[in-house]
Amino acid sequence: KNEVEQSPQNLTAQEGEFITINCSYSVGISALHWLQQHPGGGIVSLFMLSSGKKKHGRLIATINIQEKHSSLHITASHPRDSAVYICAAPYSGGGADGLTFGKGTHLIIQP
């Protein structure tokens, strides 16, 4: 069973700062997921990546398969980015598995 660790657990930053959230996992995987959960609780899938780097707007996700590590970056952060960011990996590593989740990073961007 995969174990997923995220850091930091809480992060408060000023608007405009560059944000980095880290994730490590224990079992080799086919793909890693980054999710966003806003107050009120809905979950949005941000990225699914199996190698290299993906970019969507101000969000960038990278993964190093050999080191079992991924990072989520937010450039030019804005108060609307305030949310919980969750890293998730397949339960047993396979592509269609259920996911196991990190505890989440509570991000607050202050104006």
Place this chain on the structure above:
Amino acid sequence: NAGVMQNPRHLVRRRGQEARLRCSPMKGHSHVYWYRQLPEEGLKFMVYLQKENIIDESGMPKERFSAEFPKEGPSILRIQQVVRGDSAAYFCASSSGTGGNQPQHFGDGTRLSIL
């Protein structure tokens, strides 16, 4: 093109009653996952289903909890004889599950409160 639909959004039950949570996957998706988020805790995998089959239920409590995904209709997560500790947000996700890695699309969840 509707996303994953969960209902009800909020459900209140008294101890000992039954709770039935429904999930309609995205159109064309045949893989459904149920997750639970206890208050102040992270999300936890419960069960993975394909049409008419339970693929992995290793995260689901052995007693009182059951899940199904019939040939027709939504997936149902059923909790019998609810207890206060069942109060949580229950999320459903779906994927097409074909061609290797596919993203999971989440519903808005059902918030279950046990009085």
